[in-house]
Amino acid sequence: MDIHQVACVGAGLIGQGWAALFSSAGLEVILQDVSETVLEKSMKGIMSNLRFLEANNLLQQGGADAALKRIKMSLLISEAVRNADYVQESVPDHYDFKKQVFREMDIASPDHAILASSSSGLLMTEIQKVTTRPQRCVLVHPVLPVYLIPLVEIAGGDQTSPETVRATCDFMKRVGKFPALLKREVSGYIINRLQAALLREAIDLVDKGVASAEDIDQAFCMGIGLRDPVIGPFLRIHLAGGGVERFIENFSQSYRHRWETMETWTSIPPSAAKKIIRDVKGMELVRTKTLEEIENWRDQMLVKLLKVLHEKQVKV
Numbered sequence: 365m366d367i368h369q370v371a372c373v374g375a376g377l378i379g380q381g382w383a384a385l386f387s388s389a390g391l392e393v394i395l396q397d398v399s400e401t402v403l404e405k406s407m408k409g410i411m412s413n414l415r416f417l418e419a420n421n422l423l424q425q426g427g428a429d430a431a432l433k434r435i436k437m438s439l440l441i442s443e444a445v446r447n448a449d450y451v452q453e454s455v456p457d458h459y460d461f462k463k464q465v466f467r468e469m470d471i472a473s474p475d476h477a478i479l480a481s482s483s484s485g486l487l488m489t490e491i492q493k494v495t496t497r498p499q500r501c502v503l504v505h506p507v508l509p510v511y512l513i514p515l516v517e518i519a520g521g522d523q524t525s526p527e528t529v530r531a532t533c534d535f536m537k538r539v540g541k542f543p544a545l546l547k548r549e550v551s552g553y554i555i556n557r558l559q560a561a562l563l564r565e566a567i568d569l570v571d572k573g574v575a576s577a578e579d580i581d582q583a584f585c586m587g588i589g590l591r592d593p594v595i596g597p598f599l600r601i602h603l604a605g606g607g608v609e610r611f612i613e614n615f616s617q618s619y620r621h622r623w624e625t626m627e628t629w630t631s632i633p634p635s636a637a638k639k640i641i642r643d644v645k646g647m648e649l650v651r652t653k654t655l656e657e658i659e660n661w662r663d664q665m666l667v668k669l670l671k672v673l674h675e676k677q678v679k680v
C-alpha cells in the first residue's frame with residue numbers, strides 16, 4: 365500500500381514525536397489538535413527535535429528545514445484526515461477520548477486509510493467497534509522519544525485484517541522503526557507489562573526502605589539496564605545458567621524465594637507514593653536541572669547508545 369499523506373491527531377508529547385519522525389522520513393504530515401496554543405507549542409518541540417536530529421547526523425544538512433515545510437497544522441480532525449493514507453491518533457489514553465476521535469477519523473478519512481492508535485495499553489478490539497472499517501484499525505504503540513527509539517509494538521484487534529497489520533509493519537519499517545508484532549492483544553502489550561512489573565518492585569524497594577530511588581536507578585542503569593539492550597531477558601537466562609535448560613533447573617528455587625516475597629498490589633500505596641516523590645525530588649539531577657535539560661541530556665546519551673546498537677545488527 366502506498367502511503368504519502370499522513371495525519372497525526374493529537375499534538376502532545378507523542379503526536380509531535382510522530383510528526384517529527386514522519387516528516388523527516390519525507391512524508392507530508394498534517395498535525396491536528398484542539399487549540400492553537402497546543403499546536404504552536406508542539407511545532408516548537410518538533411523544530412527542536414528535528415534540529416537535534418540534524419546536529420547529530422541523523423538527518424542530512426538542511427533536512428530539518430525541509431521536514432518542517434512538510435508539516436501543516438489543523439484544528440479540525442475532518443480537515444486533517446481528509447486526504448490521509450495513514451492516520452496516527454495520539455490523544456489521551458481513555459476509551460471515551462479514543463472512541464470519539466476514531467469515530468470522527470472514520471467518517472472523514474478516505475476508505476483506504478489505515479487508522480492507528482498510539483495507546484499505551486488499551487485494546488483495539490474495543491476501540492474499532494465504533495468505526496465502519498474495523499478491519500483497517502490497528503495499534504501502533506511507540507516508545508518515548510518517538511523520533512529516537514526504534515521500537516513500535518503493533519497489535520490488531522479481533523476485527524483487524526492481516527493485510528492491515530502487514531501494511532502497517534511495512535510502513536513502520538519504511539520510516540525506520542523496528543516493529544514487534546503481538547500475536548494477540550493484551551492490556552499494556554509487551555513493554556508496558558514488563559515496565560509495570562519492574563516499576564512495582566522498584567517502588568516497593570523504596571517503600572520497604574531497602575534502597576533510595578537514586579540507588580535503584582543507579583543499580584538499573586549500571587547493571588541490568590546496561591546489559592539488557594544487547595541480550596534481553598531470555599538470552600540472558602540462556603547465558604546465565606550455561607544454557608536455558610540448566611538455568612531453569614538450577615535457579616528455579618532461588619527465583620521462587622524472590623517471587624514469594626514480592627508485592628502484588630495494583631495501586632501504589634500512599635506511603636510509597638510519598639517516599640518516591642521525596643526521593644525523586646531529592647535526586648541530584650532533578651534538583652539541579654530543569655525537565656528540558658534532563659530530556660536533552662537523555663537524548664544526547666541515547667544517540668550515542670543507538671550508534672553502538674547499530675553495530676549489534678552485525679551479528680557475532
Ligand SMILES: NC(=O)c1ccc[n+]([C@@H]2O[C@H](COP(=O)([O-])OP(=O)(O)OC[C@H]3O[C@@H](n4cnc5c(N)ncnc54)[C@H](O)[C@@H]3O)[C@@H](O)[C@H]2O)c1
Binds near residue numbers: 455456485505
Ligand atoms: N507519554 C508517553 O510516554 C507515551 C508513550 C507511548 C504512547 N503514549 C500514548 O500516546 C497517547 C498520547 O499521549 P501523550 O503523552 O502524547 O499525551 P499528551 O497529553 O501529551 O497529548 C495528548 C494531546 O491530545 C490532545 N487532544 C485531546 N482531545 C483531543 C481531540 N478530541 N482531538 C485532537 N486532539 C485532542 C490534547 O490537547 C493533547 O495535546 C496516549 O494514548 C498515550 O497512552 C504515551
